[in-house]
Amino acid sequence: xxxxxxxxxxxxxxxxxxxxxxxxxxxxxxxxxxxxxxxxxxxxxxxxxxxxxxxxxxxxxxxxxxxxxxxxxxxxxxxxxxxxxxxxxxxxxxxxxxxxxxxxxxxxxxxxxxxxxxxxxxxxxxxxxxxxxxxxxxxxxxxxxxxxxxxxxxxxxxxxxxxxxxxxxxxxxxxxxxxxxxxxxxxxxxxxxxxxxxxxxxxxxxxxxxxxxxxxxxxxxxxxxxxxxxxxxxxxxxxxxxxxxxxxxxxxxxxxxxxxxxxxxxxxxxxxxxxxxxxxxxxxxxxxxxxxxxxxxxxxxxxxxxxxxxxxxxxxxxxxxxxxxxxxxxxxxxxxxxxxxxxxxxxxxxxxxxxxxxxxxxxxxxxxxxxxxxxxxxxxxxxxxxxxxxxxxxxxxxxxxxxxxxxxxxxxxxxxxxxxxxxxxxxxxxxxxxxxxxxxx
Amino acid sequence: xxxxxxxxxxxxxxxxxxxxxxxxxxxxxxxxxxxxxxxxxxxxxxxxxxxxxxxxxxxxxxxxxxxxxxxxxxxxxxxxxxxxxxxxxxxxxxxxxxxxxxxxxxxxxxxxxxxxxxxxxxxxxxxxxxxxxxxxxxxxxxxxxxxxxxxxxxxxxxxxxxxxxxxxx
Numbered sequence: 102x103x104x105x106x107x108x109x110x111x112x113x114x115x116x117x118x119x120x121x122x123x124x125x126x127x128x129x130x131x132x133x134x135x136x137x138x139x140x141x142x143x144x145x146x147x148x149x150x151x152x153x154x155x156x157x158x159x160x161x162x163x164x165x166x167x168x169x170x171x172x173x174x175x176x177x178x179x180x181x182x183x184x185x186x187x188x189x190x191x192x193x194x195x196x197x198x199x200x201x202x203x204x205x206x207x208x209x210x211x212x213x214x215x216x217x218x219x220x221x222x223x224x225x226x227x228x229x230x231x232x233x234x235x236x237x238x239x240x241x242x243x244x245x246x247x248x249x250x251x252x253x254x255x256x257x258x259x260x261x262x263x264x265x266x267x268x269x270x271x272x273x274x275x276x277x278x279x280x281x282x283x284x285x286x287x288x289x290x291x292x293x294x295x296x297x298x299x300x301x302x303x304x305x306x307x308x309x310x311x312x313x314x315x316x317x318x319x320x321x322x323x324x325x326x327x328x329x330x331x332x333x334x335x336x337x338x339x340x341x342x343x344x345x346x347x348x349x350x351x352x353x354x355x356x357x358x359x360x361x362x363x364x365x366x367x368x369x370x371x372x373x374x375x376x377x378x379x380x381x382x383x384x385x386x387x388x389x390x391x392x393x394x395x396x397x398x399x400x401x402x403x404x405x406x407x408x409x410x411x412x413x414x415x416x417x418x419x420x421x422x423x424x425x426x427x428x429x430x431x432x433x434x435x436x437x438x439x440x441x442x443x444x445x446x447x448x449x450x451x452x453x454x455x456x457x458x459x460x461x462x463x464x465x466x467x468x469x470x471x472x473x474x475x476x477x478x479x480x481x482x483x484x485x486x487x488x489x490x491x492x493x494x495x496x497x498x499x500x501x502x503x504x505x506x507x508x509x510x511x512x513x514x515x516x517x518x519x520x521x522x523x524x525x526x527x528x529x530x531x532x533x534x535x536x537x538x539x540x541x542x
Numbered sequence: 543x544x545x546x547x548x549x550x551x552x553x554x555x556x557x558x559x560x561x562x563x564x565x566x567x568x569x570x571x572x573x574x575x576x577x578x579x580x581x582x583x584x585x586x587x588x589x590x591x592x593x594x595x596x597x598x599x600x601x602x603x604x605x606x607x608x609x610x611x612x613x614x615x616x617x618x619x620x621x622x623x624x625x626x627x628x629x630x631x632x633x634x635x636x637x638x639x640x641x642x643x644x645x646x647x648x649x650x651x652x653x654x655x656x657x658x659x660x661x662x663x664x665x666x667x668x669x670x671x672x673x674x675x676x677x678x679x680x681x682x683x684x685x686x687x688x689x690x691x692x693x694x695x696x697x698x699x700x701x702x703x704x705x706x707x708x709x710x711x
Contacts, residue, residue: 153664154661155661155662155669167666169666190669522548524671
């Protein structure tokens with residue numbers, strides 16, 4: 102790769118390992134593949150317990166665990182300007198050329214993008230979730246997103262539904278938003294070596310047992326399926342506030358021998374739970390992409406899912422049976438899945454998934470977005486402020502004030518400690534290519 | 543060998559028996575000016591106390607106390623110099639000299655030093671390099687420079703000298 106095209110990327114989010122989830126996985130795998138493409142990648146997140154400071158992980162990926170205490174739902178406390186000194190230091194010392202923020206409700210992401218734009222860096226934002234428009238929380242978050250994306254270089258969404266949602270919420274021009282789906286580490290999610298017996302059909306559910314993931318729907322679906330099919334058994338992995346309702350349902354319908362409640366399943370053991378079943382059931386009420394169904398399909402399971410958000414875009418029609426988020430429709434979809442189960446070849450499904458969903462492909466597509474972002478013209482403060490003014494009669498003026506203060510604070514920092522006084526970090530170069538992870542697809 | 547930047551002066555003395563590395567804090571113009579003004583006021587105020595009436599005396603006493611406390615805080619924990627004396631096959635002595643004149647010394651036998659390491663440290667507002675020693679029997683790293691955060695170019699020669707002495711290159 103030519104030196105000119107080598108990007109130096111700072112990935113910023115409150116959500117990163119040792120926390121587990123879709124965003125965390127996305128940042129890790131994308132970073133690893135960008136490293137193999139010859140870019141420099143640095144991750145910035147908040148400290149997790151005693152995991153603080155700088156960590157170097159696989160493939161030369163450098164992670165800054167900044168000692169900011171999480172405030173709520175693994176988010177740092179919103180200070181607006183409190184993160185400016187550390188973000189500036191990292192941007193200068195790592196010679197960053199582009200900042201990539203992940204997840205709309207990550208405080209650290211929103212603040213980092215704001216400071217990066219103040220300092221003249223190009224920024225890219227990836228939205229991983231869908232949001233509503235009516236409730237108080239969504240209205241507030243949408244205004245924050247509008248502020249963050251008012252001056253973003255490019256944006257990425259994980260599905261076309263997610264793109265539509267983001268454009269509507271933020272008022273961002275659609276031509277600035279790219280759709281790059283998630284991928285799956287197929288090496289980690291392999292089907293069972295031997296095909297399972299069809300005498301007993303096992304339906305697997307792995308999700309957080311919360312309202313958004315459709316736990317209330319499961320409470321009504323499971324008894325209906327058990328009535329229709331005496332040879333069906335359920336394995337439920339996951340924990341959450343709705344676990345009590347599922348246990349009550351199990352007691353009420355005397356399904357203790359047919360519904361196994363595993364509780365929280367560590368990410369490393371998800372594959373071993375998946376390969377013990379024939380069908381994967383996803384009952385989410387809202388989902389931007391749903392990596393869980395990718396993992397299940399990679400393990401050779403036929404998926405039954407609610408037709409919500411970006412789910413219909415994820416898998417080919419012969420790998421998934423879709424249903425409306427309604428108990429009767431879900432039961433019918435499961436019945437249909439049981440009928441077509443003999444036609445499913447887990448090994449073939451795994452090979453197809455390997456071709457369809459590759460992290461290297463995601464990285465190459467993201468690289469194109471980075472190239473586009475760096476070609477965006479540089480704008481002075483006044484040109485940028487005009488964008489914020491369009492965010493609303495009151496909000497626009499408030500956003501402008503926030504940005505002016507940020508600009509002044511940045512210049513004060515420049516006077517107090519000029520860029521020349523911040524030490525640049527030497528790059529760790531790998532002599533042998535084998536030292537880098539070679540494959541994530 | 544002497545090397546300087548805006549904040550520190552690094553002095554290196556080497557003999558066959560001792561390898562000494564000093565890190566001296568360069569005078570800060572604003573702190574020096576403040577100390578000069580404070581000392582001047584400390585001398586002037588007692589004379590003013592004698593001349594003025596009782597009403598103002600209490601106020602001046604308070605001013606005197608505040609200035610004295612400020613000077614104490616500036617002098618007491620303000621580091622003038624940090625040193626590391628490497629005695630091959632014997633040990634390492636770490637020394638911190640405060641502006642107040644007090645000194646803190648710590649000796650670590652070479653047999654207890656497992657490895658010297660260069661770390662990147664992160665605080666909520668900044669990042670800096672630090673040189674630490676992994677000492678046998680101690681849970682935490684021992685910082686070579688407890689108070690000062692010199693640049694990496696000053697730390698590398700000390701780290702190399704420690705590696706040579708600890709025989710872990």
